[in-house]
């Protein structure tokens with residue numbers, strides 16, 4: 001297994017409830033190293049571009065509204081098998097389906113306001129990390 005990087009986003013529902021530290025602790029406890037991190041407010045253009053794959057989905061506009069509704073914390077996570085490991089720690093998209101003790105089971109408010117994002121493949125991780133971070137902002 002290779003050391004990988006993946007992109008994590010702590011979403012506005014979580015920053016609003018002061019859960020940045022609690023969620024980061026879950027990631028670190030699982031062995032994911034936070035090697036890049038910043039708190040930003042997504043512009044509408046950034047949210048639309050980031051979620052472009054979901055453009056045709058009925059929830060796209062609402063998702064972009066939600067993701068621009070407050071600050072987010074974007075993070076680069078590093079570990080062996082980081083993409084799959086982060087998805088495991090996050091839990092299923094819908095918190096009602098998320099396994100016990102996952103971030104979404106414990107913290108998510110709803111299917112949309114589900115507290116975290118994580119890249120779904122190494123190829124998408126590379127694209128998503130580059131969307132938010134320059135090389136000098138990632139310190140391993």
Ligand code: ATP
Pocket residue numbers: 059063092093111112113114116117118119120
């Ligand atoms: P993410 O991409 O945020 O890591 P995911 O890969 O588990 O989550 P996707 O299918 O990529 O889920 O959907 C992206 C995001 O869109 C979800 O995390 C959630 O916030 C929102 N979303 C997905 N499906 C729905 C839906 N049916 N209704 C409302 N929002 C949804």
Ligand code: MG
Pocket residue numbers: 118120
């Ligand atoms: Mg996804």
